[in-house]
Amino acid sequence: MHATTSSLFLLVVTSTTFFLTGAIQLQRPNGRGCIPAERNALLSFKKGITADLTNRLSSWHGRDCCQWRGVRCSNKTGHVLRLHLRNQNPDASSVDGCDDVNALFENMASLQVLDLSFCLNNNLVMKGNFKNLYSLEILYITDNGMNGDIAVFMEWLSQCALDTLQELHLGHNNFTGALPNFIGRFTSLTVLDLSNNNLTGSIPPELGNCSYLVNLDLSNNQFSGTPPKLGNCSSLITLDLSYNQLSGIVSTELVASPNLTSLDLSNNNFIGITSLDALINLNLSSNYLHGNIPNKIGAIRSLESLDLSKNMFFGEIPWSLSNLTSLSYLNLSYNNLSGRIPTGRQLDTLNADDPSLMYIGNSGLCGPPLLSTCSGNDNGIDGNERSSRQQELKLMSFYLGLVLGLAAGMWMVFCALLLKKTWRIAYFKFSDKLYDKIYVFVVVKWAFVTRKD
Numbered sequence: 001m002h003a004t005t006s007s008l009f010l011l012v013v014t015s016t017t018f019f020l021t022g023a024i025q026l027q028r029p030n031g032r033g034c035i036p037a038e039r040n041a042l043l044s045f046k047k048g049i050t051a052d053l054t055n056r057l058s059s060w061h062g063r064d065c066c067q068w069r070g071v072r073c074s075n076k077t078g079h080v081l082r083l084h085l086r087n088q089n090p091d092a093s094s095v096d097g098c099d100d101v102n103a104l105f106e107n108m109a110s111l112q113v114l115d116l117s118f119c120l121n122n123n124l125v126m127k128g129n130f131k132n133l134y135s136l137e138i139l140y141i142t143d144n145g146m147n148g149d150i151a152v153f154m155e156w157l158s159q160c161a162l163d164t165l166q167e168l169h170l171g172h173n174n175f176t177g178a179l180p181n182f183i184g185r186f187t188s189l190t191v192l193d194l195s196n197n198n199l200t201g202s203i204p205p206e207l208g209n210c211s212y213l214v215n216l217d218l219s220n221n222q223f224s225g226t227p228p229k230l231g232n233c234s235s236l237i238t239l240d241l242s243y244n245q246l247s248g249i250v251s252t253e254l255v256a257s258p259n260l261t262s263l264d265l266s267n268n269n270f271i272g273i274t275s276l277d278a279l280i281n282l283n284l285s286s287n288y289l290h291g292n293i294p295n296k297i298g299a300i301r302s303l304e305s306l307d308l309s310k311n312m313f314f315g316e317i318p319w320s321l322s323n324l325t326s327l328s329y330l331n332l333s334y335n336n337l338s339g340r341i342p343t344g345r346q347l348d349t350l351n352a353d354d355p356s357l358m359y360i361g362n363s364g365l366c367g368p369p370l371l372s373t374c375s376g377n378d379n380g381i382d383g384n385e386r387s388s389r390q391q392e393l394k395l396m397s398f399y400l401g402l403v404l405g406l407a408a409g410m411w412m413v414f415c416a417l418l419l420k421k422t423w424r425i426a427y428f429k430f431s432d433k434l435y436d437k438i439y440v441f442v443v444v445k446w447a448f449v450t451r452k453d
C-alpha cells in the first residue's frame with residue numbers, strides 16, 4: 001500500500017517534470033531561444049521597414065528570434081543582448097525604414113549593443129522612449145538624418161543608461177544645440193562621437209569628468225569658445241576637434257592625458273601654441289596660429305605627423321625639427337615663414353616625390369628643396385655640408401649596387417644549377433675534386449709544419 005502511493009507520487013512528479021521541461025523546450029528550443037515579448041518587438045520593428053532593399057531581414061521568420069540575422073541573445077537567459085541593424089549598403093536609395101523603433105526601445109531591457117546606423121531616414125528616433133534600455137552599453141545611430149536638440153536626446157539617455165553607456169556614436173546627423181553639462185555624469189563613457197552635426201556653444205568642462213574617455217570626436221560642428229581643460233581625461237588617446245570655431249591657445253593644459261597620441265585641432269580659430277608633448281599626430285592646419293614655430297616642437301620626439309599648414313607662423317623654421325627622427329609627414333605650407341629651410345636626417349627623406357610641397361606658400365623661405373637660393377655666408381657652409389652628403393649618398397648607392405650585383409650573379413648560378421642536371425653533376429664533381437685536393441694539400445702542409453717543430 002505504502003509502496004504504491006510512493007510510486008504513484010513518483011509517477012506524478014516525473015510526468016509533471018517531463019511536461020514542464022517539454023513546455024520550456026517548446027518555448028526555447030535547444031536550451032536557447034527567444035523571449036516572446038522581444039520577438040514581437042522585433043517583428044513590429046520589421047513591419048516598420050517599408051523597403052528592405054538590402055535584404056537585411058530575410059532571415060527574420062520562425063520562432064527563435066535568436067537565430068535571426070543581426071540578433072544576439074544571452075545563452076543563459078534568452079534575452080536579446082545585441083542588435084546589429086546597421087544598413088550594410090548605406091546609399092540613399094536603400095535607406096527606407098526603421099520607422100517603428102518604439103517597440104524595440106520599450107521591450108529590450110537587456111539590450112547592451114544597439115546599432116541602427118544608416119537606417120532611419122526621418123526623426124522618429126527622437127520620439128522614441130529610451131527609458132527601458134537600462135543595460136545599454138554601446139549605441140550607434142550614425143548617419144540617420146536625426147535632428148533636434150542634442151540636450152533632449154542626452155536627457156533621455158541619461159534616464160536609463162547613465163552608468164552603463166560606454167560608447168555613443170551619433171556622427172553624421174543634424175543635431176543642434178549645445179552639449180549639456182550633465183554629459184560629465186556619463187562616467188563610463190569611453191567613446192563619444194558627435195562629429196558632423198550642427199552643435200553650437202562651448203564644450204562643457206564637465207566632459208573632463210569622463211575619466212574613461214579614450215576617443216573624443218567633436219569635429220565638424222560649430223563649437224566655439226576656448227576648449228576646456230580636459231584635465232581628468234587621463235585615458236584620452238585621440239582628440240579630434242577639427243572644423244569648429246574654437247579659439248584660444250593650444251597647450252598641454254588642454255589635455256593632460258599622458259596617453260594622448262593624436263590631436264587634431266585643424267580648421268579652427270586658434271591663435272597661439274605653447275608646449276605640447278608625447279604626441280604622434282599633431283594637426284593644427286588652418287588656424288590663426290602666429291608667432292614663431294616653437295623651438296620646443298623638436299622635443300616631441302614621438303611625432304610622426306606634423307601639419308602646421310595654413311596658419312600665420314612667421315620667422316625661421318626651427319632647426320630642432322631635424323631632431324624629429326620618426327617624422328613621416330610634415331606640412332608647413334601657406335604660412336609666412338622665412339629664412340633657410342632646415343635639413344638633415346629625417347627631414348631630407350620626407351615627401352620624396354616633391355619635397356617642395358611641404359613648404360609652398362611661404363614667400364620668404366630659401367634653400368633646398370626650394371629652387372630659391374639663400375643669400376649670405378651660411379649658404380657656403382651649408383653648400384659644403386650638402387655636397388658631402390651627396391658624396392655619401394653616391395658612395396652608398398655604389399655599395400648598394402655592388403651588393404645587388406653580387407646577389408644577382410649568385411642567384412643566376414644557383415638557378416642554372418637547379419635547372420640543368422648535367423651542370424649540376426659537373427659542378428658537384430668539380431667541388432668534390434676541389435675539396436679532395438684542398439684536403440690533401442692542408443693535411444700534407446700541416447704534417448710538414450708540425451714535423452718541423
Ligand SMILES: *[C@@H]1O[C@H](CO)[C@@H](O)[C@H](O)[C@H]1NC(C)=O
Binds near residue numbers: 074075
Ligand atoms: C552562446 O552559444 C554559441 C553557440 O553555442 C556560442 O558560439 C557563443 O559563444 C555563446 N555565447 C556566449 C556569450 O557564451
Ligand SMILES: *[C@@H]1O[C@H](CO)[C@@H](O)[C@H](O)[C@H]1NC(C)=O
Binds near residue numbers: 198
Ligand atoms: C539640418 O537642420 C537644418 C535646420 O533644421 C536644416 O535647415 C538643414 O537642411 C538640415 N540638414 C540636413 C543635412 O538634414
Ligand SMILES: *[C@@H]1O[C@H](CO)[C@@H](O)[C@H](O)[C@H]1NC(C)=O
Binds near residue numbers: 173
Ligand atoms: C546647420 O544649421 C544651419 C542653420 O540651421 C543649416 O543651414 C545647415 O545646413 C546645417 N548644417 C548641417 C550640416 O546640417
Ligand SMILES: *[C@@H]1O[C@H](CO)[C@@H](O)[C@H](O)[C@H]1NC(C)=O
Binds near residue numbers: 205206
Ligand atoms: C567632477 O566630478 C566631481 C565629483 O564627482 C565634482 O566635484 C566636480 O565638480 C566635477 N567637475 C566638473 C568639471 O564637472
Ligand SMILES: *[C@@H]1O[C@H](CO)[C@@H](O)[C@H](O)[C@H]1NC(C)=O
Binds near residue numbers: 205206208209230231
Ligand atoms: C577631476 O576629478 C577630481 C576628483 O573627482 C575633481 O575634484 C576635479 O574637480 C576634477 N577636475 C576637473 C577639471 O574636472
Ligand SMILES: *[C@@H]1O[C@H](CO)[C@@H](O)[C@H](O)[C@H]1NC(C)=O
Binds near residue numbers: 234235236258259
Ligand atoms: C595609458 O595607457 C596604458 C596602456 O594602455 C594604461 O595602462 C594606463 O592606465 C593609461 N594611463 C592612464 C592615465 O589612463
Ligand SMILES: *[C@@H]1O[C@H](CO)[C@@H](O)[C@H](O)[C@H]1NC(C)=O
Binds near residue numbers: 243267283285306307
Ligand atoms: C590636417 O587637417 C586638414 C584639414 O582638416 C586636412 O586637410 C589634412 O589632411 C590633415 N593633415 C593630416 C596630416 O592628416
Ligand SMILES: *[C@@H]1O[C@H](CO)[C@@H](O)[C@H](O)[C@H]1NC(C)=O
Binds near residue numbers: 298319320321323
Ligand atoms: C637635438 O637633440 C640633441 C640631443 O637631445 C640636442 O643636444 C640638440 O640641441 C637638439 N638639436 C636641436 C637643433 O634642437
Ligand SMILES: *[C@@H]1O[C@H](CO)[C@@H](O)[C@H](O)[C@H]1NC(C)=O
Binds near residue numbers: 312314315336
Ligand atoms: C609676414 O612676415 C613679415 C615679417 O616677417 C611681416 O612684415 C608681414 O606683414 C607678414 N605677412 C603676413 C601676411 O602676415
Ligand SMILES: *[C@@H]1O[C@H](CO)[C@@H](O)[C@H](O)[C@H]1NC(C)=O
Binds near residue numbers: 309331332333351357
Ligand atoms: C600641404 O598642405 C597644402 C595645403 O593644404 C597642400 O596644398 C600641400 O599639397 C600639402 N603638402 C603635402 C606635402 O602634403
